[in-house]
Amino acid sequence: MKKTVKRAAVLYALVAAFMAGIIFLAAEFVLNGSQWANSKANLHIYSSGTVANTGDIYDRNGVTLATSENGKRVFATSAAVRKAVLHIVGDSSGVISTGTHNLYRSTLSGYNIFNGIYTLKSTGSGGNVTLNIDSEACRVAAEALGSYNGTVVVCNYKTGELLVSVSKPAYDVNNVPRDLRTSSKYEGVFLDKACSGVYTPGSIMKIVTAACAIENIPDIYSRTFECKGEYKTGDGTVICNGTHGKVNFRQAMNESCNCAFAQISIELGADKLLATANSLGFNKQLYAKEVPLVKSRFNPSKTSKTELGWAGIGQSTTYVNPTHFLAIINAIANGGTGYSPDRIKQTGTLTEIMGRMPEVMVKMPPTTASQLKELMRSNVKDKYGDSRFPGLLMCGKTGTAELDDAASHSVFAGFSSRSDLPLSVVVIAENAGWGSGVAASAANAVLQYFAGK
Amino acid sequence: MAKVKPENRFRQSTVMLLITVFQLICALQVILSSEEISYTMIYIFGGYIAVEWIYMIFGVLITGSDYFELEAIAFFLSGIGLTICATIGEDYALKQLIAIGLGIIVFLTVLLLIKDVRVASALRYPAAVGSVLLLGVNLVLAQSTNGALNWITIGSFSFQPSEFVKIAFVLVGAVSLDKLLSNVNLARYIVYSAVCIGMLFIMRDFGTALIFFFTFILTAYMRSGDIRTIVIICSVALMGAMLIIYLKPYVANRFAAYRHVWENMDTIGYQQTRVLIYSASGGLFGLGLGQGKLRDIFAASTDLVFGMICEEMGLITGIAVSVAFAFIVIYAIRAAKGAKSSFYVIASVSAAGMLLFQLTLNIFGITDLLPLTGVTLPFVSRGGSSVICSWGLLAFIRAAELPSPDVDMSSAARRRTNS
Numbered sequence: 001m002k003k004t005v006k007r008a009a010v011l012y013a014l015v016a017a018f019m020a021g022i023i024f025l026a027a028e029f030v031l032n033g034s035q036w037a038n039s040k041a042n043l044h045i046y047s048s049g050t051v052a053n054t055g056d057i058y059d060r061n062g063v064t065l066a067t068s069e070n071g072k073r074v075f076a077t078s079a080a081v082r083k084a085v086l087h088i089v090g091d092s093s094g095v096i097s098t099g100t101h102n103l104y105r106s107t108l109s110g111y112n113i114f115n116g117i118y119t120l121k122s123t124g125s126g127g128n129v130t131l132n133i134d135s136e137a138c139r140v141a142a143e144a145l146g147s148y149n150g151t152v153v154v155c156n157y158k159t160g161e162l163l164v165s166v167s168k169p170a171y172d173v174n175n176v177p178r179d180l181r182t183s184s185k186y187e188g189v190f191l192d193k194a195c196s197g198v199y200t201p202g203s204i205m206k207i208v209t210a211a212c213a214i215e216n217i218p219d220i221y222s223r224t225f226e227c228k229g230e231y232k233t234g235d236g237t238v239i240c241n242g243t244h245g246k247v248n249f250r251q252a253m254n255e256s257c258n259c260a261f262a263q264i265s266i267e268l269g270a271d272k273l274l275a276t277a278n279s280l281g282f283n284k285q286l287y288a289k290e291v292p293l294v295k296s297r298f299n300p301s302k303t304s305k306t307e308l309g310w311a312g313i314g315q316s317t318t319y320v321n322p323t324h325f326l327a328i329i330n331a332i333a334n335g336g337t338g339y340s341p342d343r344i345k346q347t348g349t350l351t352e353i354m355g356r357m358p359e360v361m362v363k364m365p366p367t368t369a370s371q372l373k374e375l376m377r378s379n380v381k382d383k384y385g386d387s388r389f390p391g392l393l394m395c396g397k398t399g400t401a402e403l404d405d406a407a408s409h410s411v412f413a414g415f416s417s418r419s420d421l422p423l424s425v426v427v428i429a430e431n432a433g434w435g436s437g438v439a440a441s442a443a444n445a446v447l448q449y450f451a452g453k
Numbered sequence: 454m455a456k457v458k459p460e461n462r463f464r465q466s467t468v469m470l471l472i473t474v475f476q477l478i479c480a481l482q483v484i485l486s487s488e489e490i491s492y493t494m495i496y497i498f499g500g501y502i503a504v505e506w507i508y509m510i511f512g513v514l515i516t517g518s519d520y521f522e523l524e525a526i527a528f529f530l531s532g533i534g535l536t537i538c539a540t541i542g543e544d545y546a547l548k549q550l551i552a553i554g555l556g557i558i559v560f561l562t563v564l565l566l567i568k569d570v571r572v573a574s575a576l577r578y579p580a581a582v583g584s585v586l587l588l589g590v591n592l593v594l595a596q597s598t599n600g601a602l603n604w605i606t607i608g609s610f611s612f613q614p615s616e617f618v619k620i621a622f623v624l625v626g627a628v629s630l631d632k633l634l635s636n637v638n639l640a641r642y643i644v645y646s647a648v649c650i651g652m653l654f655i656m657r658d659f660g661t662a663l664i665f666f667f668t669f670i671l672t673a674y675m676r677s678g679d680i681r682t683i684v685i686i687c688s689v690a691l692m693g694a695m696l697i698i699y700l701k702p703y704v705a706n707r708f709a710a711y712r713h714v715w716e717n718m719d720t721i722g723y724q725q726t727r728v729l730i731y732s733a734s735g736g737l738f739g740l741g742l743g744q745g746k747l748r749d750i751f752a753a754s755t756d757l758v759f760g761m762i763c764e765e766m767g768l769i770t771g772i773a774v775s776v777a778f779a780f781i782v783i784y785a786i787r788a789a790k791g792a793k794s795s796f797y798v799i800a801s802v803s804a805a806g807m808l809l810f811q812l813t814l815n816i817f818g819i820t821d822l823l824p825l826t827g828v829t830l831p832f833v834s835r836g837g838s839s840v841i842c843s844w845g846l847l848a849f850i851r852a853a854e855l856p857s858p859d860v861d862m863s864s865a866a867r868r869r870t871n872s
Contacts, residue, residue, distance in 0.1 A: 116737075118735075
């Protein structure tokens with residue numbers, strides 16, 4: 001009898017095991033609760049896979065980009081704005097995975113471990129998100145691209161606020177085209193090319209090569225290079241966009257001389273080029289705050305001089321992500337500190353009090369930054385012409401990304417050096433030809449919008 | 454005597470008052486949430502609270518003792534079950550209230566019967582034969598409900614025989630092994646257990662079969678205290694289980710979702726993922742009674758009721774339910790220490806172990822910490838058989854503490870002088 005009573009203590013062990021399980025379960029709720037509650041199967045928030053009730057999304061000027069009314073999602077009133085901000089706001093089904101609807105869904109649902117989604121349930125709206133995005137500027141940017149697909153990103157390089165992020169093709173969420181998933185003109189429509197796209201950069205890559213040259217060739221400014229329209233590397237030929245004759249470093253940059261930059265690249269070698277590119281964030285998983293960016297890739301050939309030359313001028317197997325390149329421009333414009341482009345202004349009471357701390361994505365030595373800035377200013381002043389960017393004190397570099405089987409992409413990366421207009425811009429107009437054409441004009445149009453405000 | 458000193462215990466009226474306040478809040482929330490005030494609902498909640506107080510007051514008057522913690526916990530848990538039913542509809546609440554009433558009657562009946570060890574002992578053969586017959590009839594008449602064949606329907610009335618067999622199983626185990634541990638007694642008990650578990654297995658009610666097996670092990674341990682024997686039994690059972698899975702792969706398929714519920718969230722992981730999604734939605738304090746979405750999922754108020762509690766009443770209430778069960782078990786250990794004979798010790802421990810194990814299978818099954826076996830949450834889940842059985846099992850724990858002046862007068866006398 002006494003023994004039997006003693007054995008009853010086995011129940012203590014069982015209760016302890018059970019309570020350990022309960023604690024484990026509670027810990028799982030703390031760790032995964034947000035993910036669970038924000039599942040698309042949660043009918044408090046979603047209705048057959050599309051978001052029905054959640055917080056509002058506003059642009060920086062208080063324009064409503066998305067809200068919930070009677071269990072339905074309502075978007076911006078202007079069709080042109082809806083299309084322009086499609087990718088940054090995201091669709092209600094979360095197909096555009098980097099859209100604010102999907103990426104910030106736990107903020108929007110107002111979920112927290114204490115209240116769950118009680119706020120959403122009781123008020124019909126969760127946590128509101130205010131974007132740094134200027135929706136009207138996005139409309140201007142989308143229009144500036146004209147009929148071309150591509151992307152435009154604009155950022156305040158002193159603060160990291162992302163003001164414009166447009167990706168085309170786009171569609172109107174209130175009027176979804178029937179052939180959205182079948183027609184070739186909507187190919188890639190669910191991809192936000194600004195953060196999830198990569199492009200052959202063309203000559204804007206010469207900025208990276210120049211950065212490497214500035215840091216590794218002390219007498220780079222006193223060098224001269226011979227351009228006969230092509231450069232024989234020994235194991236092949238690099239073709240230039242013109243015949244520039246004898247050019248110095250600055251002229252090579254102004255003219256975007258392939259012969260000169262191929263020679264510089266080969267002299268620097270693959271290792272040094274790669275080191276500079278990596279230090280600027282290439283080949284690395286980057287996040288623009290919470291937004292994952294597709295990796296920019298740079299892989300200069302160690303065996304073929306020709307391939308190495310092409311890599312140094314942004315062709316070959318080099319790919320850049322537009323938002324990442326915007327951060328590189330930010331670094332050049334902001335004395336070496338390139339802030340992460342941040343789409344979010346406010347997400348709730350805590351961020352309103354604390355402010356969103358800027359994050360650095362790209363760093364470079366201040367001397368490199370100031371020399372690159374000077375070169376890019378010279379590009380506009382001495383080559384493209386300030387008349388193309390009236391009143392902006394623009395610094396920039398055009399690029400023409402050559403494609404094997406289609407018209408080249410027109411690329412422009414630059415910034416205004418006006419202290420009252422600290423804006424950086426990257427534009428890619430697909431199959432639009434020369435970089436000095438559509439992309440440069442679009443960059444000007446968007447920055448003029450801000451200059452005129 | 455390992456009795457808790459009176460000053461360390463709450464006064465019963467204080468505990469009851471707190472529980473009543475909790476239940477009044479629940480009732481108000483349910484009643485005020487509908488547009489028209491339902492008088493039926495007022496009667497149901499009013500009736501339930503009245504039953505609690507009448508039970509307590511009569512209990513104190515008859516026994517002269519003020520300690521009814523065990524019943525208080527059961528009333529708390531049953532009240533949550535009643536509240537959940539009330540949020541579904543008046544019929545459900547009424548049925549549940551009747552079930553709780555029947556449960557209390559079964560509780561008192563079992564208590565009266567086993568108060569005298571000789572009566573308990575005499576009941577073992579009827580209980581054993583009756584339970585085997587009941588399961589046998591169940592097997593023949595079985596109606597398939599959600600894959601398990603564990604229901605008997607007579608007219609408009611359906612019940613789960615296995616629930617009632619649980620009470621008999623604990624009784625038979627405790628009585629058989631209370632006697633001298635003769636080989637004959639042991640053999641009979643093993644055969645009886647094997648028959649019960651085997652029949653449950655054929656019915657594909659794996660959850661209940663597992664509960665019976667666990668209780669068998671616990672009872673065997675209580676009597677023998679031999680860990681080696683337990684290890685051997687478990688190993689044999691494990692090999693048997695593996696053989697069955699090898700021969701009948703569908704058994705394993707039923708547990709294929711385990712730890713893979715999110716990959717199968719719209720098929721075999723449907724219930725578990727919904728429990729997690731909606732429990733998390735509730736946060737610590739819940740979305741409010743009737744405000745949940747889990748209620749629309751199959752078996753929400755029965756097997757998944759813990760998820761409903763978390764979603765609508767909050768994780769805190771869910772944890773409170775778990776802790777309440779932990780108290781029942783700790784109560785059982787303490788009651789066992791003061792028991793008059795080893796019958797009560799074994800009965801108390803195996804009944805508490807059975808409740809705890811079923812609770813474990815239920816809560817961790819629906820949240821994917823254990824494979825989903827489809828067992829109910831004792832006291833709380835909607836359904837008459839489950840509630841009645843839970844109260845019936847409670848009687849074994851209560852009996853261990855009952856100061857009844859029979860059989861062993863000397864020990865009862867000792868107790869009186871001590872306390």
